[in-house]
Amino acid sequence: MENKEPITVVIIEDDETIRTGYTYLINANKNYKVLNAYSSVEDALTHLAEDKPQVILLDIELPGIKGIDALPKIKTILPKTHIIMLTVYDSEETVFEALTKGAAGYLTKSNNTEKIIDAIQEVVDGGAPMSTNIAKIVIRSFHKNQNSPLTKRETEILEQVANGKSRSKIAKQMFIDLETVKSHIKNIYVKLNVHSREDAIKEAKNNKYI
Amino acid sequence: MENKEPITVVIIEDDETIRTGYTYLINANKNYKVLNAYSSVEDALTHLAEDKPQVILLDIELPGIKGIDALPKIKTILPKTHIIMLTVYDSEETVFEALTKGAAGYLTKSNNTEKIIDAIQEVVDGGAPMSTNIAKIVIRSFHKNQNSPLTKRETEILEQVANGKSRSKIAKQMFIDLETVKSHIKNIYVKLNVHSREDAIKEAKNNKYI
DNA sequence: ACTCTATCACTCAAAAAGGGGGATTTTTGA
DNA sequence: TCAAAAATCCCCCTTTTTGAGTGATAGAGT
Known part of the structure; x- marks a missing residue:
């Protein structure tokens, strides 16, 4: 664990408190490194090709280009980067839209902040970290009505x-x-x-x- | 936490070691109580109406009636019971079939056994506990191909x-x-x-x- | 300049859809 | 065991849709 290269992360989040908070938190762990933390998608897009992070933490509620619309743009530049969506609201449509556009994980910010490290590790390992409320929405979308009038x-x-x-x-x-x-x-x-x-x-x- | 009624659980699992192991593990926590542990769906179905558990742990690979086919039958008897599927394999079709038929959670047995308690609590709280590999399958099913030839x-x-x-x-x-x-x-x-x-x-x- | 995309035009025969009236057999639940 | 429900099949009919061929034109982006 000592001499491994740290996992590189970029944060895109307009709230400065959260942005610096996450940056500090992640950098505190030697296995992870925040390359840059941007306050807008526009700003991030001009630097991402250089940053080449393994993981991006992407806020959904952003001024200007929304996080959701940033997804395909980022995917074009960095197809292999794992993108974890951050949100305060858990709107059903937004969840599904983000997932279809290739989000690898989906966390609500209310989430225990320490969990963010676990989530980063999880996507790098090929997993799909989700907050419990998001998991609930996703699973429910599969459930069929058991009272169908059809035979x-x-x-x-x-x-x-x-x-x-x-x-x-x-x-x-x-x-x-x-x-x-x-x-x-x-x-x-x-x-x-x-x-x-x-x-x-x-x-x-x-x-x-x- | 002291004087709350324990959450009631029924286990349906043919492997005796696992069955008794889970029973022991769950009963060790005063907040949970295993009402019964059955080795077959047939056996369980005749007693479930009486047991009325809040949660059922249901093995998928069972002799006789498979866990998957038991799902709708159990749902008919106990529509409000949360059913958590247990499996050793993570076959994609089986996962989706179980979810459409109303499974509330999906765990692989390789899962840390202590996690089973968390999962039980999570479904009771309205959540959807999933092993990481299952979450991955579910999330991937949403991802669209970014290289579509279509405009x-x-x-x-x-x-x-x-x-x-x-x-x-x-x-x-x-x-x-x-x-x-x-x-x-x-x-x-x-x-x-x-x-x-x-x-x-x-x-x-x-x-x-x- | 050149390509891709989105838009619209006309013809034609075959297929499919939707609605109307049935009937029979098999399965199933009470 | 017996009635109801489900699944199967059989005609009628008209209207709509589909798929294929062979085009054109205007605008956007490279």
Whole structure:
């Protein structure tokens, strides 16, 4: 542990107290080194190519370019850098947007500050550090509604429809007649009170039936 | 902390060593109480309605009824019980299947055994405990491919297509002509080397372009 | 200058979707 | 065991959509 190269970190955070606080905290540990701490994305982008940090701590609520919009820009410059999002709010859409854009971790600032070191180590090790409230949001997004009005077969078929399959393809694939598929879809539409594929998919996804 | 009712737990695990080990470990803490520890789902199902545990530790690799298939059955009997999956393997499909079926947490057994208590407390508090390797799988499932051959506009349109929308609906919604949508879709098909909506959606999802 | 992107145009045949009326068999729960 | 629910199949019909071919044009970015 002694003579290993420290893990390099860059912080992008507009609140000076938090910024210097994290910098101090991280630098206090010899295994980690804060290369630079920027107060804006604009500022950071002009220096990141030089810094080449292994990990970036990126605030979401920033003036100017938002942290979320910075993600793809940073990824372009430094594709291998692990980006950990920092936030005070845990808005569901923001969480998912950040994750789809390649965030490796997601922490709320209320988090025990010492945890930040663990999180940095974790992303470097290929992990995905998350605050418990973020984990909850992510896991819940997977949960399906257990009270679906659709039968097992109907759900199966609607899933295929949602995958863009035509009725005839579904029929072939499930080894049933096209008429059977049509019949199921008719029943699905009645149960969901819709009159089109589009609305059926929308309704089913909204209620997590599929 | 002294005079609170202990959190009640049921364990379903076929390996006797692990089963008794966890039971002992959990009961050692006065705040938690293992009501019963079953070696099979069949056995558990006949007693769960009586046990009414707040938390269930459910092994995935079980003889007879698998843990995964037990999930919906248990949910029917005890909708409010938090179920934590235990596994030695971290198969991606199994993880997602368990999560969609309502698992509240997911731990690999290699996990530090003391962590099991934290996990139990976390689900009771509404959280979603996960081992780091599971968190990694879950987070990665959100990441989109940053090297999509599709343009922004094409991606937007393909997303609408994947939501079951017809070309004319997409046109109206995006305030562009139907011919423009058709043109985009033609280009999408060429880029993805497909000849149908179904294949385009499949290809795009496989490569995480959408 | 040149390419990429986004926009729009017209034609055409085949496929698919949606809605209407059924019927039969299998499964399942009480 | 018996009725209900689910899954299967069979016609009718019209309208809409899809996919493919073969273009053009204007603007942005390199």
